[in-house]
Amino acid sequence: MTTSEPADRLEISSAAQFKALGHPLRHRLLFALGQEAATISQLAASLAVGKGNVAHHLGVLRDAGLVQLAETRQVRGGTEQYYRRAAKMFDFTGDGRRANTTVALQAVAAELEGSSGEPMLTLRNIRLTERQAEELMERLGELVDSLQDAGRDEARYGVIASVYRPRQ
Structure with a gap:
């Protein structure tokens, strides 16, 4: 059994x-799934986490x-189940976006x-106009x-980009 391809984007709201x-x-499970499906065993091995833990969190x-x-x-004599992200990219909107940032950064x-x-990790504070920041x-x-994804034979990389205004 195979399902259709994941959506390009999914709004998280x-x-x-x-x-x-x-x-x-x-x-981290979403990071690991990237653009490619994986089994619970494969995810557990790549993240160095128990299979039961992976199964629980995948279910959520x-x-x-x-x-x-x-x-x-x-x-x-069994059935392997391959999981994948519901979308290639997630867009975070709404009231929960800020609260989720801390957990996402812990995962990163x-x-x-x-x-x-x-x-590469660069943190810089700079004074900008509102228009420059936008x-x-x-x-x-x-x-x-x-x-563009280079294909399953290439190494997986994480990319995070953020522009924020620190508390005064």
Whole structure:
């Protein structure tokens, strides 16, 4: 059994979706699924997490519509289930967006700790006009959105871009 391809974008706006994203491991599962389906065993191995833990958190993501069953395969007397993201990109909107940022950044920090090579991480505070900040956000969004997946034979990379205004 194989389901249709994931959507290009999914708007994350409901309380149920934000609640499902309330744990850093769920973000990491979404990172790991990237553009490619995987089994619970494959995800557990790549994230160094127990299969039961992965199964539980995948179930929460699936119930919220963020992960879907991609296909099933018959193997040695059993059935392998492959999961994938419901969309290639998620757009965060609404009241839960700010609350979710902390959990998402915890997941990114865990990914960075276990990453290979030297990640690029630049933090800069600079004074900008409102218009400059809007333009920067727009350009960064366009740059990230324009990236094309190079295929399953290439290494997976995480990309995070943010423009924010610190408290005064």
